[in-house]
Amino acid sequence: MSRWLRAVLVVAIASLVVVLALAFRRAPTDIRTGTVGKPAAAFTLEKLDGPGTWSSEQAKGKVVVVNFFASWCIPCKEENPALVRVYERYRASDVVFIGVLYQDSRDSGLKYVRDNGVAWPTVIDDAGRVAFSYGVFGIPETFFIGPDGVIVGRHIGPIDETTLVRGIECLRVPNAGDCPRASASR
Amino acid sequence: MSWADLGGAALRAALPLAIWGCGAAAYGAAKRDGRALASSRWSALLVLVLVGLAILAMEGALVTHDFSIEYVARNNARATPLFFTVISLWAALEGSILLWTIVLAGATAYVAWRGVREMPRLATVALAVLLGMLAFFLLLVTTPAADPFVRIDPPPDGSGPNPLLQNHPLMALHPPLLYLGYVLFSVPFAYAIASLILGEGGDRWLVATRRFALVSWALLGVGIVAGSWWSYAVLGWGGYWAWDPVENAAIMPWLTATAYLHSVMVEEKRRLLRTWNLSLVITTFALTILGTFLTRSGVVNSVHAFTQSAIGPLLLGYFVAIVVLSVGLLLWRMPRLADQGGIGAPLSREAIFLFQNVVFVAATLTVLLGTLYPLIAEAISGAQLSIGRPYFDRVEVPLALALLFLMGIGPQLPWHGASRATLERQFTVPVVAAALGAAVAVVIGPSGVFAVLTYALAAFVAATVVQEFARGVRARRVLHGETAVVALASLIRRSGRRYGGYIVHLGIVVVAVAVATSQAGTVQIERTLSPTGSVQAGPYLLTLNSVRDMSEPQRELVVADLDITGGGTSGHLRPALVFYPNSTQAIGSPGIAASPRDDVYTILAAYDSRAHSWATIRVLVIPLVSWIWLGGAIVGLGAVIAALPPPRSRTRPVTVARVTAARVVEP
Numbered sequence: 001m002s003r004w005l006r007a008v009l010v011v012a013i014a015s016l017v018v019v020l021a022l023a024f025r026r027a028p029t030d031i032r033t034g035t036v037g038k039p040a041a042a043f044t045l046e047k048l049d050g051p052g053t054w055s056s057e058q059a060k061g062k063v064v065v066v067n068f069f070a071s072w073c074i075p076c077k078e079e080n081p082a083l084v085r086v087y088e089r090y091r092a093s094d095v096v097f098i099g100v101l102y103q104d105s106r107d108s109g110l111k112y113v114r115d116n117g118v119a120w121p122t123v124i125d126d127a128g129r130v131a132f133s134y135g136v137f138g139i140p141e142t143f144f145i146g147p148d149g150v151i152v153g154r155h156i157g158p159i160d161e162t163t164l165v166r167g168i169e170c171l172r173v174p175n176a177g178d179c180p181r182a183s184a185s186r
Numbered sequence: 187m188s189w190a191d192l193g194g195a196a197l198r199a200a201l202p203l204a205i206w207g208c209g210a211a212a213y214g215a216a217k218r219d220g221r222a223l224a225s226s227r228w229s230a231l232l233v234l235v236l237v238g239l240a241i242l243a244m245e246g247a248l249v250t251h252d253f254s255i256e257y258v259a260r261n262n263a264r265a266t267p268l269f270f271t272v273i274s275l276w277a278a279l280e281g282s283i284l285l286w287t288i289v290l291a292g293a294t295a296y297v298a299w300r301g302v303r304e305m306p307r308l309a310t311v312a313l314a315v316l317l318g319m320l321a322f323f324l325l326l327v328t329t330p331a332a333d334p335f336v337r338i339d340p341p342p343d344g345s346g347p348n349p350l351l352q353n354h355p356l357m358a359l360h361p362p363l364l365y366l367g368y369v370l371f372s373v374p375f376a377y378a379i380a381s382l383i384l385g386e387g388g389d390r391w392l393v394a395t396r397r398f399a400l401v402s403w404a405l406l407g408v409g410i411v412a413g414s415w416w417s418y419a420v421l422g423w424g425g426y427w428a429w430d431p432v433e434n435a436a437i438m439p440w441l442t443a444t445a446y447l448h449s450v451m452v453e454e455k456r457r458l459l460r461t462w463n464l465s466l467v468i469t470t471f472a473l474t475i476l477g478t479f480l481t482r483s484g485v486v487n488s489v490h491a492f493t494q495s496a497i498g499p500l501l502l503g504y505f506v507a508i509v510v511l512s513v514g515l516l517l518w519r520m521p522r523l524a525d526q527g528g529i530g531a532p533l534s535r536e537a538i539f540l541f542q543n544v545v546f547v548a549a550t551l552t553v554l555l556g557t558l559y560p561l562i563a564e565a566i567s568g569a570q571l572s573i574g575r576p577y578f579d580r581v582e583v584p585l586a587l588a589l590l591f592l593m594g595i596g597p598q599l600p601w602h603g604a605s606r607a608t609l610e611r612q613f614t615v616p617v618v619a620a621a622l623g624a625a626v627a628v629v630i631g632p633s634g635v636f637a638v639l640t641y642a643l644a645a646f647v648a649a650t651v652v653q654e655f656a657r658g659v660r661a662r663r664v665l666h667g668e669t670a671v672v673a674l675a676s677l678i679r680r681s682g683r684r685y686g687g688y689i690v691h692l693g694i695v696v697v698a699v700a701v702a703t704s705q706a707g708t709v710q711i712e713r714t715l716s717p718t719g720s721v722q723a724g725p726y727l728l729t730l731n732s733v734r735d736m737s738e739p740q741r742e743l744v745v746a747d748l749d750i751t752g753g754g755t756s757g758h759l760r761p762a763l764v765f766y767p768n769s770t771q772a773i774g775s776p777g778i779a780a781s782p783r784d785d786v787y788t789i790l791a792a793y794d795s796r797a798h799s800w801a802t803i804r805v806l807v808i809p810l811v812s813w814i815w816l817g818g819a820i821v822g823l824g825a826v827i828a829a830l831p832p833p834r835s836r837t838r839p840v841t842v843a844r845v846t847a848a849r850v851v852e853p
Contacts, residue, residue, distance in 0.1 A: 017506050019558060022565040023485035072575050074423045103576045
């Protein structure tokens, strides 16, 4: 084995050990807030159901609910009825819902949206770059963004109606109480 | 004496014995000291007896509901049925490490008593390695890291096992099979390390451990399939494989072990790939430890992951020690391991095996990268994310198809190289079969390029297997005048390794076709039904009779009673939501009507909790899914046949004319 190959082997093993050791910096049950409290990354993505793009600029100054989903994700289907109900409740308000299709094909995404009654705007993030900039841990994942463009809360896993409404109401109504920074349902 | 006293004392006595035995075996091998060797052999046996005693103590505590032991209080309750009480031994971290320890102790005792008799020096060093590893696991179970006998003030009742683990009898099979697979690979690893320590250039270690490697591989494979089945029958999502980090942790060593089982033949026949084989054994063993680390340290999120405990850093240290020492030894001894000659012709069996090995390793590395990517991203950027299923599907499906193709080619080629005539003789029928397979897929099978390719390649491999069996049977009939059935039986019995291998290939073909069809052809419908309401799914009509509450001693259920008719089936299905006292979340329990053609898989997704006036039922019609479990069983059967020792040969006179005739039918 050449000296060069030996060096690659040693570096690979050392890197693996460092990565595994660094994972102990947090408890596995502790889902860190990550991007919570930071300005949400701006993005422009292609619309799932047609030509044109959707830009986060369009929702400036509004309360935004960003939901990451995919057709291959079983828990996404589980949470969808709650999303549909809450969307209907806020449809006429200034709350903006945006669904981001994560690592999925356009055809599968469109079929999912049609079959599951997703009426809010959806965009396609095939390469997962927007998900990465939001620090998505695993889908489904929902982010609550205030009118000032700052991520106020996130929910990992299938979200229920109560958590959704609480996350929105604390942003819409002044003095409605502190917004939950991070929650999970797995 | 309480169960905790008995079990704890047995484990604490076993630890110094294992350390002593390790030292004595190392000294005995270095100084060729018979007394030291005998002492290490007795130590190995005593450690097995003591760990066995600890297992009995834990089972005693579980069965008698001794809640003064924390493990029992957390994983058992008075209402837990006896069957699930007994298997609670591996329901949580401490018990599963104890199970691991007894399997390792058993393998060590086997090497001490059987292995040492066959290859004294090599096996003695391997014994030292095994006892060293055993000492590490005994350290875990005698310290707070994974002590199963920690005492507490006994509560009036325990909290019962994890709900997911008491929902299906497959829990009795899946974890022990995986542990056996993981742990038995310690034996080939220990012999490989012993061979490196002694500086042996030959392949004695390989001959000594071939059967262990095969059995360990088969148990791991069957364990993985049993786990998929459990996930399918219990988790209520209609799938059987999710590229979950812990599933990945099990598949990785299985992939490298599969590569090893093939490349080992190249070393036996051609004396090539010595360093490669040692590397594969070390990699496979290191991956089993990495898998254990990922499952038990809690660094990855997974349905399988146990809660975090002090065991994580200890397992990481163990993994580092294993990797550094074995890779260091390999690099040190590499000059002695040089192959004589090279692979030669690209269309030879050894070249295809090597190529197939490279694909197996590529598959392993890409799964490893996908599994560790969240940890890598977190280490670099601090962001937490996970890798979705599309990554694995995109990368692994083409690699799996490449492996299927090579599985058909490799065994058909002779060693050293093939002539044009050989290629024609070996591949005409399989190529025709592949074309037919593709046609079947296009006409009646699932749609999609990958599905069509899978059908074509599956038919190709199946044809090679049938061709091999047919030629073997014909040759025996000519040579020995046997009937076809007797010839087939003798073939399997006398050349078990070869024909067992073909049966394994057949099992893999069945799994591949079933996976491709079930993935591409699943129909899913979700409807909210009132009683007497019905939903049509494919040829099946499902009618909701009622939604009702049920009570069992250890759990409450909400059951949807469904009638199923059509498609030649009629019967009842009972998908349910199950509520356990120790869990706030309901566990979905699917109702499944299984048949060779397809499974009707029903899930109770939601229901009216006040008046039980409606229920949302999700129905999946999943084609051929049962064949995955059958394919797993065929793989297991093939492995058993391949692992059986051949019968002692009895020479029978065979005429020259018969030999000539047989040569005509068997290449």
